[in-house]
Amino acid sequence: MAKTYGVGIMGAGNISAAYLRLAPLFKGLEVRAVADIIPAAAQKRAEEFGVVAQTPDALLKNSELDVIVNLTIPSTHYSVSMDIVSAGKHAYSEKPFVLSLEEGTALKKAAAERNLKVGSAPDTFLGGAHQQARQIIDSGQLGKIMSGTTHVMSRGMEHWHPNPDFFFQVGAGPILDLGPYYVTELIHLLGPVRRLSAFTNMARTEREVTAEGPYKGSFVKVGTPTTIHGVLEFVSGAIVTIGASWDVAAHGHHNIELYGTDGSIFVPDPNFFGGEITTADIAGERSTVTPWDHPFGVANQDLDKPTPRANYRTAGLADMMASIDGGYAARCGLDVALHAVDVMTSLLKAGESGQVLTLSTTCERPMALSPADAQALLK
Numbered sequence: 001m002a003k004t005y006g007v008g009i010m011g012a013g014n015i016s017a018a019y020l021r022l023a024p025l026f027k028g029l030e031v032r033a034v035a036d037i038i039p040a041a042a043q044k045r046a047e048e049f050g051v052v053a054q055t056p057d058a059l060l061k062n063s064e065l066d067v068i069v070n071l072t073i074p075s076t077h078y079s080v081s082m083d084i085v086s087a088g089k090h091a092y093s094e095k096p097f098v099l100s101l102e103e104g105t106a107l108k109k110a111a112a113e114r115n116l117k118v119g120s121a122p123d124t125f126l127g128g129a130h131q132q133a134r135q136i137i138d139s140g141q142l143g144k145i146m147s148g149t150t151h152v153m154s155r156g157m158e159h160w161h162p163n164p165d166f167f168f169q170v171g172a173g174p175i176l177d178l179g180p181y182y183v184t185e186l187i188h189l190l191g192p193v194r195r196l197s198a199f200t201n202m203a204r205t206e207r208e209v210t211a212e213g214p215y216k217g218s219f220v221k222v223g224t225p226t227t228i229h230g231v232l233e234f235v236s237g238a239i240v241t242i243g244a245s246w247d248v249a250a251h252g253h254h255n256i257e258l259y260g261t262d263g264s265i266f267v268p269d270p271n272f273f274g275g276e277i278t279t280a281d282i283a284g285e286r287s288t289v290t291p292w293d294h295p296f297g298v299a300n301q302d303l304d305k306p307t308p309r310a311n312y313r314t315a316g317l318a319d320m321m322a323s324i325d326g327g328y329a330a331r332c333g334l335d336v337a338l339h340a341v342d343v344m345t346s347l348l349k350a351g352e353s354g355q356v357l358t359l360s361t362t363c364e365r366p367m368a369l370s371p372a373d374a375q376a377l378l379k
């Protein structure tokens with residue numbers, strides 16, 4: 001019988017509820033404890049989901065845990081994951097798992113020395129729609145993908161988030177906060193990036209918080225670019241423009257469009273597991289793709305709303321733990337996450353320097369997750 005791994009959660013904020021709710025869908029995972037620097041936050045989640053609340057230190061020492069999921073904020077991801085690995089446990093982090101190549105390389109070394117796994121969200125590219133997009137690209141029906149565009153643009157975060165300060169500081173901004181979904185999806189579909197260039201700016205140096213809450217009416221100082229336009233050249237030869245902005249009221253771009261020698265594909269939002277794919281043939285004739293029968297495309301959330309969603313967050317963790325006995329490279333493994341961080345931080349550096357940068361990291365394309373592979377992860 002396959003092993004059951006004891007899972008601990010570090011960081012009992014917003015997203016921890018999704019992990020606690022969805023982890024029980026997967027084989028081999030048993031969430032046993034949750035911790036937070038704010039004890040009341042850990043207590044609240046523990047009561048909601050019937051697990052034990054601990055201090056962060058006690059969680060690290062808990063001998064019933066094999067892996068700890070790092071759901072703290074980006075600025076502490078590196079130090080917390082390092083503590084987890086130093087405590088002899090596997091680590092799986094929310095994105096971005098580190099904020100620099102130096103941090104990622106140090107974590108990789110520490111994990112390798114202890115024969116431990118480090119993995120990172122996003123795992124949304126394991127969703128039914130994204131795996132089907134990959135299957136279409138890999139089938140060759142679009143020919144060779146030569147170029148494309150990707151856009152993640154909105155008017156910002158201060159109109160909905162009650163405390164949006166961190167979004168506008170170094171380590172966040174649209175490219176490090178939302179970019180991980182898009183960059184990881186592109187690596188999944190096209191492979192690693194070789195070179196890139198970018199220009200950046202910020203529409204405002206201060207932003208007014210208009211969301212309801214204690215900070216309404218106050219101003220946030222902006223410490224990182226809020227508009228980034230870059231060009232990525234993939235090792236495959238494909239060239240993809242990327243636009244990430246929180247200075248855009250409205251736009252007409254599709255999330256991801258990829259152009260092959262024999263056709264095009266319009267890929268849905270990689271922030272979600274499901275969505276609609278459109279393809280076009282060489283004559284430009286478009287057709288909506290019938291969703292294939294993939295377990296991670298089945299709607300399981302907001303079933304009473306007009307747009308029910310598929311949400312299988314934690315799939316990346318389940319796959320990482322299954323990869324230990326399976327002897328394969330975890331799909332949401334460290335090398336892919338580190339390459340994505342390299343792409344995102346290099347876009348910001350290229351924006352500052354105006355230079356074309358050659359990346360110092362690379363990775364294997366994560367393995368596809370077929371419907372049967374996905375089913376094997378589920379209970």
Ligand SMILES: NC(=O)c1ccc[n+]([C@@H]2O[C@H](COP(=O)([O-])OP(=O)(O)OC[C@H]3O[C@@H](n4cnc5c(N)ncnc54)[C@H](O)[C@@H]3O)[C@@H](O)[C@H]2O)c1
Nearest residue numbers: 011012013014015036037038041071072073074076094095
């Ligand atoms: N909220 C979302 O919808 C969402 C979605 C996808 C990904 N994420 C990612 O998940 C991460 C967490 O986001 P969130 O929205 O849950 O944030 P949050 O601020 O709601 O929660 C973070 C929690 O971590 C705790 N914490 C901070 N430092 C800690 C430390 N050193 N040790 C233990 N606990 C610590 C905080 O007290 C807080 O309770 C971020 O990286 C974010 O990008 C969030």
